[in-house]
Every structure is written in C-alpha cells, then in structure tokens.
Amino acid sequence: xxxxxxxxxxxxxxxxxxxxxxxxxxxxxxxxxxxxxxxxxxxxxxxxxxxxxxxxxxxxxxxxxxxxxxxxxxxxxxxxxxxxxxxxxxxxxxxxxxxxxxxxxxxxxxxxxxxxxxxxxxxxxxxxxxxxxxxxxxxxxxxxxxxxxxxxxxxxxxxxxxxxxxxxxxxxxxxxxxxxxxxxxxxxxxxxxxxxxxxxxxxxxxxxxxxxxxxxxxxxxxxxxxxxxxxxxxxxxxxxxxxxxxxxxxxxx
Amino acid sequence: xxxxxxxxxxxxxxxxxxxxxxxxxxxxxxxxxxxxxxxxxxxxxxxxxxxxxxxxxxxxxxxxxxxxxxxxxxxxxxxxxxxxxxxxxxxxxxxxxxxxxxxxxxxxxxxxxxxxxxxxxxxxxxxxxxxxxxxxxxxxxxxxxxxxxxxxxxxxxxxxxxxxxxxxxxxxxxxxxxxxxxxxxxxxxxxxxxxxxxxxxxxxxxxxxxxxxxxxxxxxxxxxxxxxxxxxxxxxxxxx
Numbered sequence: 123x124x125x126x127x128x129x130x131x132x133x134x135x136x137x138x139x140x141x142x143x144x145x146x147x148x149x150x151x152x153x154x155x156x157x158x159x160x161x162x163x164x165x166x167x168x169x170x171x172x173x174x175x176x177x178x179x180x181x182x183x184x185x186x187x188x189x190x191x192x193x194x195x196x197x198x199x200x201x202x203x204x205x206x207x208x209x210x211x212x213x214x215x216x217x218x219x220x221x222x223x224x225x226x227x228x229x230x231x232x233x234x235x236x237x238x239x240x241x242x243x244x245x246x247x248x249x250x251x252x253x254x255x256x257x258x259x260x261x262x263x264x265x266x267x268x269x270x271x272x273x274x275x276x277x278x279x280x281x282x283x284x285x286x287x288x289x290x291x292x293x294x295x296x297x298x299x300x301x302x303x304x305x306x307x308x309x310x311x312x313x314x315x316x317x318x319x320x321x322x323x324x325x326x327x328x329x330x331x332x333x334x335x336x337x338x339x340x341x342x343x344x345x346x347x348x349x350x351x352x353x354x355x356x357x358x359x360x361x362x363x364x365x366x367x368x369x370x371x372x373x374x375x
Numbered sequence: 376x377x378x379x380x381x382x383x384x385x386x387x388x389x390x391x392x393x394x395x396x397x398x399x400x401x402x403x404x405x406x407x408x409x410x411x412x413x414x415x416x417x418x419x420x421x422x423x424x425x426x427x428x429x430x431x432x433x434x435x436x437x438x439x440x441x442x443x444x445x446x447x448x449x450x451x452x453x454x455x456x457x458x459x460x461x462x463x464x465x466x467x468x469x470x471x472x473x474x475x476x477x478x479x480x481x482x483x484x485x486x487x488x489x490x491x492x493x494x495x496x497x498x499x500x501x502x503x504x505x506x507x508x509x510x511x512x513x514x515x516x517x518x519x520x521x522x523x524x525x526x527x528x529x530x531x532x533x534x535x536x537x538x539x540x541x542x543x544x545x546x547x548x549x550x551x552x553x554x555x556x557x558x559x560x561x562x563x564x565x566x567x568x569x570x571x572x573x574x575x576x577x578x579x580x581x582x583x584x585x586x587x588x589x590x591x592x593x594x595x596x597x598x599x600x601x602x603x604x605x606x607x608x609x610x611x612x613x614x615x
Contacts, residue, residue: 206608206611258562258565261561261562262562264558265558265559265562266559268555268558268559269545269546269549269555269558269559272546272549272550272551272555273548273549275548277615278548278615281611281612282545282548282612284611285541285545285608285611285612286542286545286559288604288608289538289541289563289601289604289605289608290562292600292601292604293562293563293566296565296566296593296596296597296600297562297565297566299566299593300565300566300569300570300593301565301569
C-alpha cells in the first residue's frame with residue numbers, strides 16, 4: 123500500500139496545512155492593513171477628480187478588484203491546462219483557491235461598479251461590452267465552483283474542473299467579440315493602453331499602489347484557501363487509512 | 376491524469392475509420408431513442424409549450440409579435456436543446472453502460488463525435504418541429520433569406536451542442552445533473568445565442584445579407600474552436 127499521491131508529492135498532513143493557512147493569514151493581514159493605508163492615501167492625499175468628484179474614489183477599489191479577478195481567472199485557466207498535462211495535484215488545489223478568490227474579487231468589482239455608475243452614468247447597470255463580459259466570467263466561475271462542489275471523487279473533480287477551466291479560457295475572446303458590437307459606455311482604459319497613461323500622476327500613483335496591495339491580498343487569500351484544501355485532503359486520506367486499517371483488522375480476525 | 380492508452384483497433388485511428396466508428400456510436404444512440412421515443416417527444420412538447428407560454432408573456436397591445444420573435448425562437452431552441460442534451464450520457468449511466476462503451480476498441484474521439492452527432496440529430500429534430508410552430512404562432516415570414524436563416528440555425532446549434540455534449544458527460548456524475556448543465560452551459564451559449572439572435576432579427580427584417588456576414592463568421596469560428604477542443608479534451612473527461 124502506498125501513501126504517495128499520483129504526482130509524487132506526499133499526502134499532506136494537517137500540520138503542514140495549518141502552517142500554510144497561518145502564513146496565508148499573515149500575508150492577508152498585511153494586505154488588509156496596506157489596503158486601509160491606500161484608502162487614507164486615496165481620500166486624503168490624492169486630488170479629487172474635477173468632474174466626477176468624490177465618486178471617483180471608488181476607482182481605487184474597483185480597478186484593483188477587477189485586476190485581481192481577471193488575473194485570478196486567467197491563472198485558473200492556465201493551471202487547468204497544466205493540470206491536464208502534468209497531472210500534478212498542486213495545480214488543481216491552486217486552481218480551486220484561485221477560482222474562489224477570483225469570484226470574491228469579481229463580486230467586489232460587480233458591486234462597486236454600479237455604486238459608481240448610478241451617480242455618474244445615471245444607471246446602476248448597462249449592457250456595455252466590458253460589464254457583460256465580466257458578469258459572464260463571474261457566472262462562468264460560479265458554475266465552475268458549483269461543479270466542484272457537486273463532485274465527490276477528488277481526482278474526477280480535478281479533471282472535470284480542469285476541462286471547464288480550459289474551455290472558459292477559450293470562451294473569453296468569443297464573449298468579448300459578441301458583446302463588443304454593442305456600443306461601449308465603460309470608461310476607456312487610462313493606464314494600460316498603447317499611448318502613455320492619461321491619468322494624472324498623483325492618481326496613477328495611488329492606483330498602482332492599490333493594484334499592488336490587491337495583488338498581495340490575492341496571494342494571501344489564495345494561500346489560506348490552498349491550506350484549507352490541504353487540510354481537506356489530509357482529512358480524506360486519514361479516513362481512507364482508517365477504513366483500510368479496519369479492513370485489515372477484520373481480515374485478520 | 377494517467378497516460379491515455381493508444382487508440383485501440385488499428386484501422387480505427389484513420390480518419391475515415393474514425394468517422395465510421397463515430398456514426399456507429401451515433402446510430403446506437405438514435406436507435407435507442409427511436410425505440411423509446413420518450414425523450415424526443417418530451418423535448419418536442421417542451422419546445423411547443425415554451426413557444427405558447429411566450430406568446431402570453433407579452434402585452435399584444437404594446438409589442439408586436441415580430442419584435443420579440445427572434446429572441447423567442449432562440450430562447451426556445453436553447454431551453455429545448457438543454458433538456459435534450461441531458462439525455463446523452465444519462466442513458467449510459469444505467470448498468471455502467473459507459474464503461475462498456477469505453478472498453479470497446481474505439482478511440483475516445485470517435486465516442487465523442489458519435490455522441491455529438493446523435494445530439495445534433497436530436498436537437499435538430501426538435502428545431503425542425505419548433506421552427507414551423509414558431510412561424511405559425513408568431514406569424515413570421517422567413518422571406519427571401521430563408522436559406523440564410525437555416526444556415527444561422529445550423530451554425531449556432533453546431534457550436535453549443537458540442538459544448539453541451541462534453542458538459543453532459545461531466546454533469547451526469549453529479550447529483551443535480553439537470554440543474555448543473557444549464558449553470559455550466561449558459562455562459563458558453565452567450566456567443567452563439569447573441570450571434571444567432573442578431574443575425575436572425577436582421578434576416579427576418581429583410582436586411583441585406585452583408586449585414587450578417589460578421590455574425591456568421593463569429594458563429595463559424597466558435598464552431599471550429601469548440602468542436603475541435605471538445606473532441607480532443609473528451610479523453611480527459613472519461614479516462615481515469
């Protein structure tokens with residue numbers, strides 16, 4: 123009987139899982155404190171936008187949350203493809219963690235957006251290309267997590283969700299193309315665009331710091347969730363071992 | 376994932392053989408369906424009911440039937456297809472029939488393509504009945520562009536049925552398969568449905584064909600990408 127997983131890494135112990143979770147919380151705590159600092163910076167030391175007024179301040183949550191969600195989903199797709207290729211269980215654990223954190227960031231993005239949209243656009247929601255794309259990405263990964271939750275077998279769950287992850291990655295350009303033909307109302311990119319950033323220097327600084335902080339928050343939360351995944355696996359293999367020991371005992375008796 | 380065993384059955388690996396094997400798998404599914412007819416009849420009645428219900432879901436004094444027609448047509452097709460596609464792997468779950476199918480000396484690609492062709496025939500049959508009913512209930516004139524309308528239906532259906540076929544193989548392993556399939560599949564239906572509704576409404580309004588070429592191209596590229604991907608990735612779903 124072997125206690126080694128198919129990827130060659132040993133079955134996780136609860137101690138190791140607890141260690142990863144503790145480190146994850148430490149990183150998350152630092153990120154949350156830094157996030158508080160970013161809002162002090164945004165509210166007190168960054169100029170108020172001339173036309174949008176204070177409503178523009180939500181930009182420093184909305185944009186980094188969108189960045190976090192979209193990178194998280196892209197990494198799920200990447201980890202899924204690598205999982206089907208290499209079969210390393212760590213990739214599946216990472217994909218699971220990244221999908222959950224990504225859905226959380228997407229929820230932040232989809233709630234802060236309408237709060238800003240109501241005073242500035244005069245409407246909570248519009249079927250603009252970018253809004254629609256992110257909404258469907260959110261639904262796609264909610265479905266991904268629902269499928270994971272509905273599957274019992276660990277190995278099967280990993281394979282199936284990897285298939286959905288890869289197909290989701292390929293779906294993005296199609297959704298983008300099909301919704302792009304509706305006239306877009308969303309503010310055009312102010313940082314990542316071919317010409318130089320059009321955001322004033324002070325605002326750009328605050329934005330970049332908040333993107334960095336959200337990236338750290340993403341890393342922290344993924345570590346916590348990864349540790350929880352390890353703990354789940356440790357528990358499952360404990361149960362399996364106990365069941366096998368019982369079988370052996372019965373056989374001997 | 377373990378290394379997939381090389382396709383067994385020698386000649387089956389050749390593309391001509393692949394197609395023949397796929398058609399054998401499809402013929403098996405269709406024969407089963409024609410003998411029981413339960414799923415096909417329920418899907419047909421379901422499609423007809425959706426069309427009837429939609430007619431009562433609009434205020435006839437404010438909205439002309441034709442304004443709503445393309446959306447109604449595609450919502451009906453999408454719902455009926457989802458009901459129909461749940462069947463594909465559900466029939467294999469009894470008595471571990473899928474294991475028997477996988478043990479046959481047939482490459483995985485052929486099994487997927489067979490299931491896909493059977494689903495296409497199934498969904499196509501439902502559409503072939505729902506389309507005349509739609510014309511009847513909504514007083515629609517397909518007009519001079521009717522071949523183009525049929526092409527839009529064929530292109531859109533070919534795409535989402537490929538994705539639905541592979542997803543139905545996965546959801547059959549879950550407890551709420553009937554609910555899980557729409558949750559997973561609907562985001563993937565967005566591009567084909569958007570393209571189909573936009574193209575259909577322009578064609579029904581008698582707009583020139585040049586206005587829908589872009590949408591047709593989107594549908595065709597979607598078909599190529601997802602039929603290829605689903606065929607190749609299917610082994611990862613069924614091979615343990």
